[in-house]
Ligand SMILES: Cc1cc2nc3c(=O)[nH]c(=O)nc-3n(C[C@H](O)[C@H](O)[C@H](O)COP(=O)(O)OP(=O)(O)OC[C@H]3O[C@@H](n4cnc5c(N)ncnc54)[C@H](O)[C@@H]3O)c2cc1C
Ligand code: SF4
């Protein structure tokens with residue numbers, strides 16, 4: 001019943017064959033077909049722009065005041081592509097292989113190979129749009145390396161890659177708005193999927209400024225609504241990032257896949273106190289040049305600069321000599337937690353490790369001296385030259401660090417700690433990116449498809465843009481070709497009536513609780529439960545407790561939350577309340593999923609399943625499947641398993657040593 | 658870094674919607690840590706207002722790390738507050754001391770009507786981009802990325818202009834509410850690159866026409882925009898914009 005629709009044939013031919021044989025919609029019919037795109041981050045903006053260019057009538061939605069502000073804007077480090085411009089042995093196969101291995105053998109071969117194939121076109125498209133990627137002196141594109149790989153395949157624009165890619169997609173989108181092919185609804189939130197005869201036929205959205213509910217028809221609905229990392233309250237996600245759209249789809253019948261596969265990023269600025277509202281990432285690209293260490297002595301209170309070289313433990317280089325500081329994220333995060341739990345953490349909270357650029361500054365300084373033939377220069381000058389190079393590469397990240405902590409990372413080592421960053425889980429989709437609800441699609445971080453149990457750095461931007469620019473334009477046509485006879489429905493249709501009533505009932509219920517506790521306080525408590533018991537390390541007992549705690553929290557929320565203001569007005573607290581209510585339900589499912597998966601893989605580390613030296617212990621015999629959860633009723637889900645078949649790669653224990 | 662706590666008086670602009678008149682209201686917040694961000698201080702205020710049954714202050718924000726361009730508070734007479742090259746969300750409370758009074762207002766410009774309290778409508782910026790702030794290249798049209806080498810200095814300059822986050826602080830800082838710095842950032846980004854060349858003339862003419870239509874004021878070169886811009890977009894972009902406009906006007910009568 002879970003049909004992934006992976007085309008038959010050899011792995012490297014699947015996508016080409018699909019494109020050669022999928023159904024097409026002729027231009028005159030495209031003009032009659034309406035497509036709803038919810039979310040205008042990288043996935044949604046690229047999809048909406050491309051579909052508009054193709055001639056579909058597109059309606060796009062986002063909750064920010066402009067599509068240019070989607071969470072994708074914050075991506076720092078870069079985007080992968082198998083261009084092999086560096087001639088260092090990269091290829092489509094190697095990108096495919098690295099992604100499957102990085103995902104700890106929990107992703108589909110067919111999807112991932114397609115992703116690697118289209119990755120090269122993404123770079124071309126973005127360059128053509130005027131995305132100002134970093135370049136070498138010869139005028140050609142520059143690359144750097146990211147965790148979990150041994151080649152340089154990451155394209156970047158200083159530490160603002162997501163911003164530049166999103167602005168490119170946003171401009172393409174605005175061009176379609178100007179041409180009348182896309183209608184943009186900013187400050188709108190999708191709150192329900194409308195289904196007619198089992199097919200997605202529209203949405204109910206709320207105009208966040210006036211609070212009015214609106215009905216929108218579409219022959220297909222695309223959810224490009226991002227990840228659910230904010231279930232943890234503290235994460236590197238933007239404040240507004242939420243699971244609501246995906247959760248409404250789940251409630252309308254779409255399966256939610258691998259919810260417990262969440263990614264904890266190793267290099268974030270540590271929590272400074274209870275007031276903390278979000279965490280800030282320090283891009284993984286910093287691990288190209290920064291060395292991670294803790295003192296060899298427990299509870300060492302000296303300043304980083306006062307600790308001599310021989311008293312430092314470069315624990316990643318020690319444990320993983322082959323990959324060193326560039327091990328994948330899950331491995332690096334757990335190693336940091338291990339050191340801090342063992343009492344070697346630094347800073348006031350002792351929940352931090354050092355990320356040190358002193359060696360890189362010296363190395364680059366000396367490099368400049370020889371490159372520019374400077375001859376005899378003083379140590380200070382070398383340091384200055386080195387700082388200049390580091391500034392060009394990572395300047396904005398260093399500035400960001402200084403603004404938040406008040407410390408100058410050119411002078412003292414950065415303090416970092418892991419934080420929630422990305423969610424591999426999401427709506428279950430088939431090869432065509434369609435959920436199990438016909439006509440309902442999920443793209444970008446909102447789906448589960450390509451990263452298995454752990455995502456490699458610089459691969460989310462790649463996936464979002466692959467889905468939007470190069471996959472959905474084909475796969476959507478394959479569905480819509482059979483829908484050309486379906487007339488646009490009047491939104492007075494009973495299905496819309498009913499869906500709108502559901503939304504307004506829920507909003508009324510929320511507003512009428514008139515309890516004592518703020519939305520924020522519930523969100524914080526939820527986050528703490530999930531972080532403590534379903535975070536970097538999980539175990540059976542903790543998860544069972546967490547499930548009970550989340551259920552109790554849900555009850556308390558629905559009887560004691562206080563939402564100020566009115567329904568028909570601009571009311572951010574009400575928006576947030578709806579999102580937190582959905583996060584609570586998701587939190588329960590995450591714990592159930594984590595409890596069911598009796599193995600450790602990627603971001604999912606079950607303490608009961610580890611090797612003697614603390615590495616994750618996968619169980620391919622029993623858990624080589626995607627968990628797709630179907631909602632059956634309150635607190636009730638049914639598990640559907642999609643077996644993963646590896647035809648080309650032979651799964652082995654991940655080894656970064 | 659020495660951390661400390663402080664008590665503060667806030668004078669905050671409250672306005673129910675764009676139909677009603679607004680006014681300043683006074684609030685007091687206590688035990689604010691110097692490690693908090695400015696918006697976290699507002700979170701504290703809002704939590705307090707919610708528990709006492711008052712309407713919390715509405716303000717725009719999302720990334721809270723200086724990149725989305727959503728946050729927009731006019732703090733003590735300066736958009737984004739006292740720090741250089743900084744957004745509201747990146748401003749931290751160590752910029753203030755115990756007993757300070759802080760005045761907080763929305764962006765004020767005719768083209769940015771107030772939605773509620775400190776939240777304004779900046780959709781005019783999107784419409785300016787719609788008028789021509791793009792390269793007309795459909796998905797699938799592109800050639801290989803490295804078939805178009807671009808001089809590194811030019812690419813870097815284009816990137817420096819493309820860093821604009823569309824926050825609108827330049828407009829809020831300008832006594833004429835001019836959007837020239839924002840405009841010039843986009844025009845420069847694309848004019849500096851070969852990809853932007855084919856539409857160079859029509860782009861600048863159409864974008865300026867849209868800017869005028871939106872009700873932004875004229876530029877009188879006071880430079881308040883550059884001084885307040887969180888991404889340090891340079892005034893030299895405005896010079897380039899003027900040159901582009903002049904060049905385009907000369908060839909425009911097709
Ligand atoms: C700090 C940070 C740095 C990162 N750096 C990198 C990197 O260097 N490389 C990399 O590959 N990846 C990186 N990532 C991950 C990557 O940025 C994201 O996974 C990716 O951008 C997600 O894109 P998206 O289009 O799927 O969703 P988003 O960009 O999150 O967009 C979601 C969209 O959906 C809309 N939306 C959501 N819900 C609703 C609703 N109910 N109604 C209407 N609209 C809705 C929002 O308004 C928004 O437009 C980073 C992530 C973070 C947090
Ligand atoms: S030019 Fe500067 S101040 Fe103006 S919108 Fe852009 S980033 Fe903001």
Ligand code: FES
Pocket residue numbers: 717718719720721722723724725726727728744745746747
């Ligand atoms: S909240 Fe994104 S720039 Fe301030």
